[in-house]
Amino acid sequence: xxxxxxxxxxxxxxxxxxxxxxxxxxxxxxxxxxxxxxxxxxxxxxxxxxxxxxxxxxxxxxxxxxxxxxxxxxxxxxxxxxxxxxxxxxxxxxxxxxxxxxxxxxxxxxxxxxxxxxxxxxxxxxxxxxxxxxxxxxxxxxxxxxxxxxxxxxxxxxxxxxxxxxxxxxxxxxxxxxxxxxxxxxxxxxxxxxxxxxxxxxxxxxxxxxxxxxxxxxxxxxxxxxxxxxxxxxxxxxxxxxxxxxxxxxx
Amino acid sequence: xxxxxxxxxxxxxxxxxxxxxxxxxxxxxxxxxxxxxxxxxxxxxxxxxxxxxxxxxxxxxxxxxxxxxxxxxxxxxxxxxxxxxxxxxxxxxxxxxxxxxxxxxxxxxxxxxxxxxxxxxxxxxxxxxxxxxxxxxxxxxxxxxxxxxxxxxxxxxxxxxxxxxxxxxxxxxxxxxxxxxxxxxxxxxxxxxxxxxxxxxxxxxxxxxxxxxxxxxxxxxxxxxxxxxxxxxxxxxx
Numbered sequence: 001x002x003x004x005x006x007x008x009x010x011x012x013x014x015x016x017x018x019x020x021x022x023x024x025x026x027x028x029x030x031x032x033x034x035x036x037x038x039x040x041x042x043x044x045x046x047x048x049x050x051x052x053x054x055x056x057x058x059x060x061x062x063x064x065x066x067x068x069x070x071x072x073x074x075x076x077x078x079x080x081x082x083x084x085x086x087x088x089x090x091x092x093x094x095x096x097x098x099x100x101x102x103x104x105x106x107x108x109x110x111x112x113x114x115x116x117x118x119x120x121x122x123x124x125x126x127x128x129x130x131x132x133x134x135x136x137x138x139x140x141x142x143x144x145x146x147x148x149x150x151x152x153x154x155x156x157x158x159x160x161x162x163x164x165x166x167x168x169x170x171x172x173x174x175x176x177x178x179x180x181x182x183x184x185x186x187x188x189x190x191x192x193x194x195x196x197x198x199x200x201x202x203x204x205x206x207x208x209x210x211x212x213x214x215x216x217x218x219x220x221x222x223x224x225x226x227x228x229x230x231x232x233x234x235x236x237x238x239x240x241x242x243x244x245x246x247x248x249x250x251x
Numbered sequence: 252x253x254x255x256x257x258x259x260x261x262x263x264x265x266x267x268x269x270x271x272x273x274x275x276x277x278x279x280x281x282x283x284x285x286x287x288x289x290x291x292x293x294x295x296x297x298x299x300x301x302x303x304x305x306x307x308x309x310x311x312x313x314x315x316x317x318x319x320x321x322x323x324x325x326x327x328x329x330x331x332x333x334x335x336x337x338x339x340x341x342x343x344x345x346x347x348x349x350x351x352x353x354x355x356x357x358x359x360x361x362x363x364x365x366x367x368x369x370x371x372x373x374x375x376x377x378x379x380x381x382x383x384x385x386x387x388x389x390x391x392x393x394x395x396x397x398x399x400x401x402x403x404x405x406x407x408x409x410x411x412x413x414x415x416x417x418x419x420x421x422x423x424x425x426x427x428x429x430x431x432x433x434x435x436x437x438x439x440x441x442x443x444x445x446x447x448x449x450x451x452x453x454x455x456x457x458x459x460x461x462x463x464x465x466x467x468x469x470x471x472x473x474x475x476x477x478x479x480x481x482x483x484x485x486x487x488x489x
Contacts, residue, residue: 037290037292078367080371080374081387081388083374084374084384084385084386084387085386085387085388087384088384088385088386088391088393089386091384096292096293096294099294101290101292127287127288128290130287131288131289131290132290
């Protein structure tokens with residue numbers, strides 16, 4: 001990663017509200033720093049971040065990968081041309097609105113492929129991301145992407161869980177993997193969608209920021225109506241949670 | 252070698268109906284560069300050269316003996332950046348005069364590498380507030396110009412100077428002409444020449460790969476027949 005981009009990777013078990021939280025972070029960053037360049041990367045095959053941000057998925061990285069692969073046998077014979085072509089096409093697929101840019105990676109290693117083209121695409125995304133001030137990555141559920149080093153270059157790792165034991169176990173496993181494979185500067189834990197307060201919660205990592213976000217009815221209604229996070233009330237629990245996360249991670 | 256001379260002649264012929272603004276090269280005029288490029292978001296952009304539905308094209312030609320070569324200058328056909336109001340068609344064409352003692356003595360492999368290295372200069376120029384993206388596949392070059400850069404006085408004269416400075420870092424290059432074309436109704440003739448320039452360069456690559464040596468079966472015979480100097484290189488190879 002080039003430059004001084006702050007790269008926030010949001011990861012955790014499926015169904016804990018990672019995407020909504022990532023979208024809320026994007027909204028807050030654009031509001032707090034209107035001059036900043038903010039990039040939202042949807043790295044989840046479900047492409048939920050696009051909906052949450054009302055961004056348009058013009059093409060997927062897989063479309064570009066196939067196109068460039070075809071080109072390699074024709075005009076694109078040298079690495080510099082391939083990298084430049086990848087940058088050209090990724091900028092084509094980038095959507096911009098509400099003060100942020102959006103790109104859907106979906107799944108860089110299509111069909112489990114680790115070929116050179118994917119490596120080039122990853123390099124270009126990394127290079128482009130380095131030209132932004134803030135990058136928010138909505139990761140695929142689980143540890144798969146951390147394992148594949150898609151998120152190797154994060155500066156802030158946000159582990160999201162719900163109150164379940166399983167969710168807590170998943171973030172502990174992700175942290176173990178991340179500690180070995182991912183270079184991150186700061187880590188935070190967000191417990192999302194809290195519905196019961198009888199049993200006290202404890203952070204699995206007492207030295208790290210621990211943010212608790214109550215279940216947000218406004219967000220549920222927003223989701224049902226297919227509205228973007230930008231339409232959530234300013235004082236909704238999710239937006240307040242995003243504020244707490246940014247404060248805790250000193251962003 | 253006269254590999255690209257026909258392309259240069261054709262390009263000049265297409266442009267003969269226009270009177271360009273001419274900016275002699277002055278290194279002091281070079282626009283500021285960033286270390287590795289800069290993202291110019293749409294919200295910060297004044298306009299995009301070759302953006303939207305506008306056409307764009309880019310190609311580079313090397314020569315050693317063409318009339319008019321020998322001066323370092325920027326030629327602007329069309330409005331200056333400060334005069335543009337929105338996205339327009341855009342072309343950046345470069346004519347490089349190589350030192351004959353270098354250029355004429357190159358074998359095919361060295362000639363190919365020499366030309367490719369010069370073409371790749373386009374990937375290593377990062378003017379501040381001017382986000383360039385280039386497609387080798389389609390010979391396109393688009394550039395997003397930031398409002399801030401426009402306010403600070405970016406111009407084709409200053410951008411062209413950056414390119415000229417970069418090309419002149421190659422000791423085999425004697426002089427550089429950078430042509431900017433903005434807002435032309437059609438770039439089709441130039442796109443054709445860009446395709447031809449790429450075909451010429453690629454034919455050199457084809458030669459060095461030692462692919463078909465029998466002209467009767469070679470796909471690139473048509474290029475060799477059209478381009479002066481290509482056949483001579485083939486003969487050298489044999």
